[in-house]
Amino acid sequence: MSLHDDFASRHLGSIGSERAALLETTGYESLDELIDRAVPAGIRSTRPLDLPAPLSEPAALSWLHGIMGKNRVLRSYIGQGYHGTHVPGVIQRTILENPGWYTAYTPYQAEIAQGRLEALLNFQTMISGLTALPVANASLLDEGTAAAEAMSLALAGMPKGKVMFVSDACHPQTLDVVRTRAEPLGITIQTGDWRGFDPSSCDGFFAALVQYPDTFGRADDFEEFFSKVHAAKGVAVVAADLLALTLLKPPGEFGADVCIGSSQRFGVPMGFGGPHAGFMACSDALKRKLPGRIIGVSTDSKGRPGFRLSLQTREQHIRRDKATSNICTAQVLLAVMASMYAVYHGPEGLRHIAGEVNHRTARLKASLESIGLEISNDSYFDTLVIACDGPATLRAAVDRGINLRRIDEARVAVSLDETVTDQDLEELCAVFGAELVEQATVPSWPSRLTRTSDFLTQKVFNSYHTETEMLRYIRRLETKDLALNESMIPLGSCTMKLNATSEMMPLSWTEVASLHPFVPADQSEGYREMLCLLESWLAEITGFAAVSLQPNAGSQGEYAGLLAIRRYHLDRGDADREVCLIPLSAHGTNPASAVMAGMKVVGVKCDEQGNIDVGDLQARLDQHADKIAALMVTYPSTHGVFEDTIIDICERVHAAGGQVYMDGANMNAQVGLTSPGRIGADVCHLNLHKTFCIPHGGGGPGVGPIGVAAHLVPYLPGHETLGDGAGAVCSAPWGSASINTISWMYIAMMGGDGLTEASKVAILNANYVASRLKHHFPILYTGQDGLVAHECIIDVRPLSAKSGITVEDVAKRLMDYGYHAPTMSWPVAGTLMIEPTESESKAELDRFCDSLISIHGEIMAVANGEADARDNVLKNAPHPAEDVCADDWSHAYPREAAAFPMAWQHQHKFWPAVGRIDNVAGDRNLVCTCDSVESYAAAGS
The missing domain is CATH 3.40.640.10 (Type I PLP-dependent aspartate aminotransferase-like (Major domain))
Structure with missing residues (x-):
């Protein structure tokens, strides 16, 4: 495969001489030498990932298209909470x-x-x-x-x-x-x-x-x-x-x-x-x-x-x-x-859509009743339950390219939606041997249930009903947001990497977008094949026996994993095992998930280097003896370090009869180098919206599948529609199934070697950033030879003590430089946790580091008395265009310093939309609907 066909070279931010320059700054001659020092030898994988050879973007798209083409997209009237809908073109293309x-x-x-x-x-x-x-x-x-x-x-x-x-x-x-x-x-x-x-x-x-x-x-x-x-x-x-x-x-x-x-x-x-x-x-x-x-x-x-x-x-x-x-x-x-x-259609448009759905349902009801069929529900909006020979009717419908919902042997249900046409109704009537009649006159619900109140009266829902106006409104909002298409988003623990266009394209395919989750199995063969492949690839990557793709968020993955551990203990008669050990540095969802899974949380201390305090862990294991259910651990640690003691930690928990749950938030440093299974974990959730390229979408969607060791496979989530009883953690059998195509494409195009290279480059980039910044901001935690894993924590507290400038001031000032702040004050207050990912180029890493180094200089100017302690570029950040362009400028520093702190910003500048928001005042006076926004704006004009 040539360089131009090699997707990995597009995904990775640095190759060739650029990578050599990054290595030189970190003090290592080769990437493998750096990795050998950063990743403990005891946890390193002993063989390469057994995954298919990497494909070019066209080849991967072709393979996936062939698989998903095995789906049969029939006309769906299944309903049950899922309906056909028209995605307005302006929303599909621009959002x-x-x-x-x-x-x-x-x-x-x-x-x-x-x-x-x-x-x-x-x-x-x-x-x-x-x-x-x-x-x-x-x-x-x-x-x-x-x-x-x-x-x-x-x-x-x-x-x-x-x-x-x-x-x-x-x-x-x-x-x-x-x-x-x-x-x-x-x-x-x-x-x-x-x-x-x-x-x-x-x-x-x-x-x-x-x-x-x-x-x-x-x-x-x-x-x-x-x-x-x-x-x-x-x-x-x-x-x-x-x-x-x-x-x-x-x-x-x-x-x-x-x-x-x-x-x-x-x-x-x-x-x-x-x-x-x-x-x-x-x-x-x-x-x-x-x-x-x-x-x-x-x-x-x-x-x-x-x-x-x-x-x-x-x-x-x-x-x-x-x-x-x-x-x-x-x-x-x-x-x-x-x-x-709702903005595009407005209240009248929504009423019209609903009225058409209800009108067509009434016509269908009248048509079926005209041939003597009994409709079970006397009131309805869009769904009818019909007494008939259920199996025969379902078969007849499928023969006509139609899916109905099976209620039982003697009833089927039909749910209509906005996509249904008169021609569709005629086809549907034909399934039952009826002809379509004109509109029925019988009310479809009691008059007391008719809505009489107005809704969506706010200006925003009554202004943008032409495509021109809608397009401009969406664009205006988009320009107020900083996304990855603007600059690096270096959030520790969040892995904001490239979401390649080729990975996203299948989402718009009909065979991906239009399938109901409860269609018969023979109509979803493509989906099942794709999902099965992805599960097997993720099992190989994690070193586990099986993976469930059902959890539709990282938090759901945590919960599902802990439920598997709970069920395992209960089946073994260990009902007293209810204590979940969690390091005090853990992500806050960890203890919340443990409580939801019926466990009692006991904290474990961390040492001065940010590692789990093994002595305190053992003390907690001894203290709770036969009650230990699990240890929740993040690896590399929440502090961005490969802990040498991780295998020993897992062995101690197992010796106490507990299970090890690994939070997969930092999996981007493991892929191809080690694995949760290799380390000794029993279950691990993955954030496909982090490590495996599903985009964050402004805060969602996500996918949080869990991988488990062989003894936990029977306790993976089930689903009533799959006939395996209960145990579902979300509504659909495979959760947010459609966006799994993104991760499928990523793995197919990267292959095992590409994924391993991505982990290595992520670690390289983090150590490059740490090397450039350590003379200006202390690196709070490091591992062997002063190295970090895929992220580093810089400590702002010493500078704050000298200057009064807080970590929040630094975060807001970064906006003036065109950057989103790293993760602020977590896991340690007064710090910034930086994760550059493998997708960022040396040029972008340098721009970001130069920005922080420049901010360091601004802080020192305050500390040295060269800048006013209260009226300075940091305390007043961010500086929106409205402030910089105002006639009144009374600050002690020039407008240029406020708005254009770096020379490159004269060619392109991202402007924060507003000045610093007062969060405390907002919580005291909660306003959470947009009708009050207009009154706010009027009051301020």
Whole structure:
């Protein structure tokens, strides 16, 4: 393969003389010499990765196209929470297929994320308006996990209750996920017909969950039932269809405390199960318990309105084992798409779409009844349950290229969506031997359930209905965000590497995007083959026996892995093994996940070098003896170092009867060099949105599969639609199946040697950055010969002590240089954790290092008294164009120093959209819907 056909040479940021220059700075003559010193010999792999030879981009695309071509994309009327939808072209091209949107990071640095934050605020406003509940979050992983999160939210307010009622008319996959989440928490799930359930007579009752319209299509009035729920001091939860809520009375108007669901049918492809943005809205009384992210409005340094993350932002890092949820991510890219769908169509457009769906459903009902078929549900929005010979009808439908939903032997269900045409209806009628009739006149639900309230009255949902205006609105938001197509994003533990275009292209293929997750197995052969290959490749990379791709986020992977360990111990009769040991430096989701899995968290100290304190670990093992369930460990360590003692640590835990769970956040330093299985771990979750090139999408989507040793294979997540009982951790059998094509393409094009080279170059780049910066900022932790792994932590605290300049000041000042800050104040307060990845060139690494070195000079100017202690470029950062161009400039430093600190910025400058956001004021006065943004703007004008 020539250089121009070799994908690895495109993916890796440095080759040839550039790489030699990087090595020279680090003091090593060859890359292998550096790796031999950085990675302990005792953990090194003894053979190369056994993966297919690398393919060129065209060859990999051709191979994948051939595999996915084995899928049979039939006309789907399965429903059950997944529907066909039209993705508006302007949204597909300018958001889904645009790296300005899909390569951005989670909006923790608000000033350079105003575009995404505004789009997410629109999403929250959309959810709040449609559900008629005052507060919504910025998305959850899917409908099933949203229901499970609602259960945890309700339980947090009712600590003595342990019984939740779930209607048997909820979607089966939702019930599956809720049951999985309930078991380790000791919650009893009681199911049945909600009409016959009396909350007051149920001891320990704390919440009820119903579906609206339900899985059998019925739209019921729950007002009286919810009055009984509230009288029993329970929380009323509704799983609702967003499109139906444009016509049906919203849950907030009939007593719901919480409403959850999926926004998939708002312009997001089915993708064989995901990714899709789940949602949750709640009453004002519950808002400070709401899981996930909430976007709020505050003001910047000049009093202008600005958006930011609010309340529970990274609550796991603060509350750890006291956190009510382990969710530290969202489905940002998909939530943005869904919100833009609502912006583009507006309230009238959404009503029209819903009306057409309901109108066609009424015509279908009348057509079927005209030949004597019985429809089970007398009220409906888009779904009919039809009494018939189920198996024969399903076969007849497939023969016509149609999928229906099997309810049982004597019933099938049909769910319509916005893509259905009159011709489709005629084909559907023909399956049952009927002819299509004109519109039916019978109402499809009781009049008291008709929506009378307005929704989406805000300006943003009533302004951009032409493609020209929509295109410009999306572009305006995009320019307010810093993404990987602008500059390096050096976030430690987050691995922001190249998301190659060739890896992304299959997402738009019909055979990838348009498949329902519950189609018969013979229609998804391509998906199953692709997923099976990817699982086998990841098993080889991790050194494990098997991999499950179901978890649709890293947090879900953590949870699924710990559940596997829990089930393993229970099956062996070790019910007392409930202690999970977690280093104090661990990612905050680790203890939160352990508690969700029914474990008790015990902390383990780290030594002065940032390594696990083996003496303290042994003391904890001895202290808890036969109660040890697991140790959670990140490797390389959270501090960016290959710990020499890792094999000894694993052996000690195993000797105590425990299992070793490895957090795969830092897997980018392991691939091809070592593996969790080689080190001694029993289970490890992978972040495919880190190491394996799925883009972060502004904070989601993600995929967090788990690999397990042979003895844990029986305890991998199951799924009711696969016929293997329960145990699902998310709604679809393979989670966010469609985006796994990205990682498949990455591995196919890199091959084993390319992946190994990527790990080596990632380690090289981190050590190059450390070498360049160590004379200006101390490197907090190093391993053998002063080397780091794939990331390094620089210590700002000594400079802060001299100057009063904080690490936050440095982070905000980096925005003026055109960079996103590294991970700030984690795992150590007052530090920055830098991960350059293998995809960055020497030129970009140098620009970043030069920027930090320049900032060091600015800090020293303050420390030496050359710059004012309060009025300086760091304390006032960032400097948006509006401030720099203002007539009034009263600062003690020139505008040039504020806006153009480096010479190269005269050719291209990225401008922060706002000044520094006041987060404290925003949390005190939570504003999380966009109608108030306009009043903020008016007040400030």
